[in-house]
Amino acid sequence: xxxxxxxxxxxxxxxxxxxxxxxxxxxxxxxxxxxxxxxxxxxxxxxxxxxxxxxxxxxxxxxxxxxxxxxxxxxxxxxxxxxxxxxxxxxxxxxxxxxxxxxxxxxxxxxxxxxx
Amino acid sequence: xxxxxxxxxxxxxxxxxxxxxxxxxxxxxxxxxxxxxxxxxxxxxxxxxxxxxxxxxxxxxxxxxxxxxxxxxxxxxxxxxxxxxxxxxxxxxxxxxxxxxxxxxxxxxxxxx
Numbered sequence: 001x002x003x004x005x006x007x008x009x010x011x012x013x014x015x016x017x018x019x020x021x022x023x024x025x026x027x028x029x030x031x032x033x034x035x036x037x038x039x040x041x042x043x044x045x046x047x048x049x050x051x052x053x054x055x056x057x058x059x060x061x062x063x064x065x066x067x068x069x070x071x072x073x074x075x076x077x078x079x080x081x082x083x084x085x086x087x088x089x090x091x092x093x094x095x096x097x098x099x100x101x102x103x104x105x106x107x108x109x110x111x112x113x114x115x116x
Numbered sequence: 117x118x119x120x121x122x123x124x125x126x127x128x129x130x131x132x133x134x135x136x137x138x139x140x141x142x143x144x145x146x147x148x149x150x151x152x153x154x155x156x157x158x159x160x161x162x163x164x165x166x167x168x169x170x171x172x173x174x175x176x177x178x179x180x181x182x183x184x185x186x187x188x189x190x191x192x193x194x195x196x197x198x199x200x201x202x203x204x205x206x207x208x209x210x211x212x213x214x215x216x217x218x219x220x221x222x223x224x225x226x227x228x229x
Contacts, residue, residue, distance in 0.1 A: 035214075035218070043204070047217030050217060102147050104218060106159040107158055108156060
């Protein structure tokens, strides 16, 4: 079974509007972390935001916020006031367990296009 | 600038040739990882290391070997390249603090012909 599912291969949003990128995850571990990364056309991976499984509040970083619904196992990224520079591929990722390996598992990504 | 440096950035290999990709980090991170990225498949973990002198297999380890002789360096080797290994390779490192995120290198685009 997929551990991270991103069901939107592509999304369009008008400049200055908000957009939500979906991410659902699957784990039986009570301790895990959820990450969002942005990959622009230049190819680098840019860390955006983190949510821990025990965090009581939804994470926010500037225009990025994470809508964390633990019971539904979803961790959607919300980008407010979209800008043309937000056009990129966005990846959701999970780090399971408190164990020593700490590797990230990625979803297949969502290509976001911001329209002027 | 502090971060993760990958070399080379681009490489074309012939089938059967070997090569080594170098990853260096200057953040004193314990953990290092090699991922490959193929179209429509996100990033998949090849091998990883939880500390100097240790390595382990990830999701797609076949055809690759790794070494971590020094804490700051993580090498990925292809002994006999195959066209199926055409991909973009990313190295990453992390500390114990999730909130700092995992830092990625800029990637190596490898083509095997």
